[in-house]
Amino acid sequence: MAEFLTPQSEDFSKWYNEIVLKADLADYSPVRGCMVIKPYGYTLWERIRDELDLRFKETGHVNAYFPLFIPMSFLEKESEHVKGFSPELAVVTHGGGKELDEPLVVRPTSETIIGHMYSKWIQSYRDLPLLINQWANVVRWEMRTRLFLRTTEFLWQERHTAHATEEEAVEETLRMLGVYTDFCVKEAAIPVIPGRKSESEKFAGAVASYTIEAMMKDGKALQSGTSHFLGQNFAKAFDIQYLDEKNKQQLAWTTSWGVSTRMVGAVVMTHGDDQGLVLPPHLAPIQVVIVPIWRKNKERGAVLEAAKQIKERLSKLVRVKLDDREGFSPGWKYNDWEMRGVPLRIEIGPRDIVKQNVMVARRDIPGRDGKMLIPMSEIEGRIPAMLETVQDAIYQKAKDFRDGNVRDVETYDELKEAIQTGFARAWWAGDREDETRVKDETKATVRCIPDEQPGGSGTCVYTGKPATEVAIFGKAY
Amino acid sequence: MAEFLTPQSEDFSKWYNEIVLKADLADYSPVRGCMVIKPYGYTLWERIRDELDLRFKETGHVNAYFPLFIPMSFLEKESEHVKGFSPELAVVTHGGGKELDEPLVVRPTSETIIGHMYSKWIQSYRDLPLLINQWANVVRWEMRTRLFLRTTEFLWQERHTAHATEEEAVEETLRMLGVYTDFCVKEAAIPVIPGRKSESEKFAGAVASYTIEAMMKDGKALQSGTSHFLGQNFAKAFDIQYLDEKNKQQLAWTTSWGVSTRMVGAVVMTHGDDQGLVLPPHLAPIQVVIVPIWRKNKERGAVLEAAKQIKERLSKLVRVKLDDREGFSPGWKYNDWEMRGVPLRIEIGPRDIVKQNVMVARRDIPGRDGKMLIPMSEIEGRIPAMLETVQDAIYQKAKDFRDGNVRDVETYDELKEAIQTGFARAWWAGDREDETRVKDETKATVRCIPDEQPGGSGTCVYTGKPATEVAIFGKAY
Numbered sequence: 001m002a003e004f005l006t007p008q009s010e011d012f013s014k015w016y017n018e019i020v021l022k023a024d025l026a027d028y029s030p031v032r033g034c035m036v037i038k039p040y041g042y043t044l045w046e047r048i049r050d051e052l053d054l055r056f057k058e059t060g061h062v063n064a065y066f067p068l069f070i071p072m073s074f075l076e077k078e079s080e081h082v083k084g085f086s087p088e089l090a091v092v093t094h095g096g097g098k099e100l101d102e103p104l105v106v107r108p109t110s111e112t113i114i115g116h117m118y119s120k121w122i123q124s125y126r127d128l129p130l131l132i133n134q135w136a137n138v139v140r141w142e143m144r145t146r147l148f149l150r151t152t153e154f155l156w157q158e159r160h161t162a163h164a165t166e167e168e169a170v171e172e173t174l175r176m177l178g179v180y181t182d183f184c185v186k187e188a189a190i191p192v193i194p195g196r197k198s199e200s201e202k203f204a205g206a207v208a209s210y211t212i213e214a215m216m217k218d219g220k221a222l223q224s225g226t227s228h229f230l231g232q233n234f235a236k237a238f239d240i241q242y243l244d245e246k247n248k249q250q251l252a253w254t255t256s257w258g259v260s261t262r263m264v265g266a267v268v269m270t271h272g273d274d275q276g277l278v279l280p281p282h283l284a285p286i287q288v289v290i291v292p293i294w295r296k297n298k299e300r301g302a303v304l305e306a307a308k309q310i311k312e313r314l315s316k317l318v319r320v321k322l323d324d325r326e327g328f329s330p331g332w333k334y335n336d337w338e339m340r341g342v343p344l345r346i347e348i349g350p351r352d353i354v355k356q357n358v359m360v361a362r363r364d365i366p367g368r369d370g371k372m373l374i375p376m377s378e379i380e381g382r383i384p385a386m387l388e389t390v391q392d393a394i395y396q397k398a399k400d401f402r403d404g405n406v407r408d409v410e411t412y413d414e415l416k417e418a419i420q421t422g423f424a425r426a427w428w429a430g431d432r433e434d435e436t437r438v439k440d441e442t443k444a445t446v447r448c449i450p451d452e453q454p455g456g457s458g459t460c461v462y463t464g465k466p467a468t469e470v471a472i473f474g475k476a477y
Numbered sequence: 478m479a480e481f482l483t484p485q486s487e488d489f490s491k492w493y494n495e496i497v498l499k500a501d502l503a504d505y506s507p508v509r510g511c512m513v514i515k516p517y518g519y520t521l522w523e524r525i526r527d528e529l530d531l532r533f534k535e536t537g538h539v540n541a542y543f544p545l546f547i548p549m550s551f552l553e554k555e556s557e558h559v560k561g562f563s564p565e566l567a568v569v570t571h572g573g574g575k576e577l578d579e580p581l582v583v584r585p586t587s588e589t590i591i592g593h594m595y596s597k598w599i600q601s602y603r604d605l606p607l608l609i610n611q612w613a614n615v616v617r618w619e620m621r622t623r624l625f626l627r628t629t630e631f632l633w634q635e636r637h638t639a640h641a642t643e644e645e646a647v648e649e650t651l652r653m654l655g656v657y658t659d660f661c662v663k664e665a666a667i668p669v670i671p672g673r674k675s676e677s678e679k680f681a682g683a684v685a686s687y688t689i690e691a692m693m694k695d696g697k698a699l700q701s702g703t704s705h706f707l708g709q710n711f712a713k714a715f716d717i718q719y720l721d722e723k724n725k726q727q728l729a730w731t732t733s734w735g736v737s738t739r740m741v742g743a744v745v746m747t748h749g750d751d752q753g754l755v756l757p758p759h760l761a762p763i764q765v766v767i768v769p770i771w772r773k774n775k776e777r778g779a780v781l782e783a784a785k786q787i788k789e790r791l792s793k794l795v796r797v798k799l800d801d802r803e804g805f806s807p808g809w810k811y812n813d814w815e816m817r818g819v820p821l822r823i824e825i826g827p828r829d830i831v832k833q834n835v836m837v838a839r840r841d842i843p844g845r846d847g848k849m850l851i852p853m854s855e856i857e858g859r860i861p862a863m864l865e866t867v868q869d870a871i872y873q874k875a876k877d878f879r880d881g882n883v884r885d886v887e888t889y890d891e892l893k894e895a896i897q898t899g900f901a902r903a904w905w906a907g908d909r910e911d912e913t914r915v916k917d918e919t920k921a922t923v924r925c926i927p928d929e930q931p932g933g934s935g936t937c938v939y940t941g942k943p944a945t946e947v948a949i950f951g952k953a954y
Binding site: 041 | 504506507508509511512513514515516518519520522523539540541542543544545546547548551563564565566567568569570571572573574580581583590593594597598609613614616618620629630632
């Protein structure tokens with residue numbers, strides 16, 4: 001066990017903070033609530049970004065860039081929107097040495113400024129659908145911040161689309177929730193629950209919000225991505241109109257959706273263990289680390305040479321690093337790379353060269369069980385396949401954990417108990433006020449009305465009213 | 478000639494604004510001095526970013542991300558730095574509904590906040606060199622703005638490195654100027670002049686600044702990238718110290734350097750003509766556009782099918798688009814894609830299918846001279862090669878233009894004349910005050926002391942003093 005890490009079972013929250021710092025994912029900054037994303041953490045984010053970007057482009061979306069600043073009056077055009085965001089705003093009042101006539105808000109999200117531009121760009125049905133994404137920083141003045149999970153400034157992608165019909169816009173909203181789900185499952189190895197947000201949890205200004213909810217290793221929920229159907233709310237506020245095929249003016253229908261650097265936190269808290277990070281091979285900045293081993297100085301040259309050759313051969317296929325640092329023992333290096341979550345470690349020493357083998361150790365299976373001798377001649381074939389095996393294994397492990405900690409409950413007492421260690425699934429027919437009361441009494445919220453419903457009907461766990469849907473409850477980050 | 482475009486010879490500046498808007502590179506925003514980068518312009522920027530990022534990673538640099546906000550007191554730690562930037566700052570005074578104790582500056586550049594973090598991260602010589610880059614937005618409250626060339630908010634990369642020795646830091650500064658030069662020449666097809674900035678043009682806080690200067694088609698200069706040797710100025714201000722091998726505390730040496738979205742403007746103004754953009758194939762979002770041609774409706778199916786097949790075959794090799802829009806004539810489409818600067822156009826009609834040929838038209842050579850019949854069976858071999866031909870040709874054309882408009886001058890009058898249409902190269906031994914006088918009298922500045930020097934000595938064009946270096950003078954954007 002890594003001595004410097006608090007065990008997860010002792011204090012999960014402390015473990016999280018420690019590993020994010022120790023593994024060089026991020027650091028605190030001198031600016032309130034803002035973090036520095038360090039190279040290792042940023043490379044992980046680049047992998048997340050590239051995988052998502054590919055999926056966005058495949059579904060016909062293009063990237064653009066809109067201003068960081070938004071005139072205060074823009075936010076006020078959509079009443080729900082400004083109500084939701086005004087407590088969290090950072091405001092620029094001075095520019096170029098002078099006080100501004102109108103204060104500028106540092107974007108907390110870009111529906112308003114993009115809505116303004118869309119109203120200029122969209123003239124006719126031929127301009128629709130308009131499917132634009134931006135990768136950007138946003139600022140929300142959060143009271144309590146946590147590295148990656150909740151920071152004053154964070155990085156994200158926000159997609160904003162405009163459509164001719166309600167049907168198309170709803171379809172887009174759900175399609176992109178599917179894209180997020182696919183990314184989480186296949187790349188981040190996170191088994192998420194897709195579903196609809198309840199009334200009190202939805203986005204300020206949306207008609208309906210959809211979410212993917214993940215369960216962290218402490219049983220708490222992390223909202224990992226959202227997709228909003230905005231109806232005609234923003235189209236009305238920003239006058240996004242188009243001439244239809246019959247030459248009639250129509251209001252457009254819009255959507256927005258985003259995934260943020262919070263995803264890095266989700267990866268850490270879904271897979272990490274008491275030794276440190278466990279990174280999914282598809283996203284790991286380094287997939288394979290090679291640690292050369294020698295006792296006597298005369299062995300050094302041959303071992304390093306063999307290690308370099310292996311690196312050379314693998315570097316066309318996987319992201320590989322050779323740890324040839326001087327002054328550190330192999331054991332120290334093993335611990336270091338385990339802590340950083342590198343999926344596979346290749347150990348090579350003088351005897352391996354003689355026998356033309358290498359020892360490969362899996363990060364996700366501790367000790368001897370995770371070690372395997374592989375003939376040197378087979379590394380190109382075996383290593384990429386082993387990475388896929390690890391990817392599948394950690395997904396399955398996370399899914400088993402999640403499934404084992406979602407309880408179907410029938411009474412409010414059972415619900416209260418279930419959310420101590422995981423999620424509760426229960427029939428639900430409550431309204432906004434009921435949600436608030438449940439939250440006050442249990443600290444749990446409706447995470448989502450999951451897409452997967454049992455069918456039929458039941459009795460609401462809180463109000464006792466007849467219910468046609470189940471909801472997932474949990475404490476959330 | 479494109480009817481909606483002002484000819485370059487009539488008003489270059491107007492031509493520039495028109496083509497940036499018409500070609501959908503960018504749009505004005507409702508926020509003072511901030512632009513919206515539209516999808517076509519942003520894709521061009523993504524290509525620039527990816528090419529540079531690759532070169533940075535190859536030279537051992539890694540990406541990270543630092544906060545958008547900088548405490549005002551940080552800027553004040555380096556006196557030259559704050560003097561240079563304070564007139565241009567955007568200041569956040571309120572956050573979360575309250576007035577802040579200390580105002581936060583929206584980063585105009587990140588030397589200070591990164592210096593602060595480096596002082597925390599760097600302990601020993603083993604931590605050096607530290608070579609970190611970030612891709613970010615920055616804000617400078619500019620008085621007069623121009624799309625891409627000078628905007629209040631812009632996107633850039635800024636690299637910040639720390640080294641154990643002065644020699645290493647200088648070497649890094651110059652190596653990265655070389656990387657920029659290589660990028661400009663090979664990818665952007667822009668023949669830049671690398672050199673040192675004069676005293677009055679250097680970065681606020683630098684010991685020495687280096688630049689690459691490009692000549693736009695109106696003969697004016699555009700600073701296209703800079704690389705700064707910061708000496709120990711920022712190390713002193715932020716206490717960046719390390720223990721050397723003899724266990725002695727030493728101050729580090731730092732550098733910084735950046736390239737911004739201004740590069741998009743450089744591409745536009747280096748290659749564009751009266752028909753619109755001319756994009757270098759290496760950076761063009763669309764390298765080849767296919768325009769299907771039919772007169773009778775019964776021809777439509779076969780032509781579209783053949784066009785699709787060509788697209789399919791080429792899409793593995795180049796960035797290709799099939800323009801199958803209905804309701805637009807082929808001629809209209811030709812003009813449209815010429816205006817957008819797509820390097821190659823493939824025309825395919827019923828007769829081409831019979832003869833198994835396609836017509837390929839080069840954007841950089843107008844009319845019949847740029848057209849060539851190519852057997853359909855050869856497109857995979859010929860099209861990528863033709864793109865390279867175009868890339869080389871537009872570089873050569875830009876270089877010939879540049880070379881033809883740099884005049885060696887011996888008198889101040891000759892200098893004044895030369896800078897009406899291009900650059901003047903002259904012996905120079907002036908100081909800061911002389912530079913200011915030259916600027917006031919001619920509107921030209923010392924663009925750089927070029928790396929390439931004639932050797933020997935001469936008489937300063939302005940002061941008449943003996944000079945050992947020549948300088949490049951020009952009016953600048």
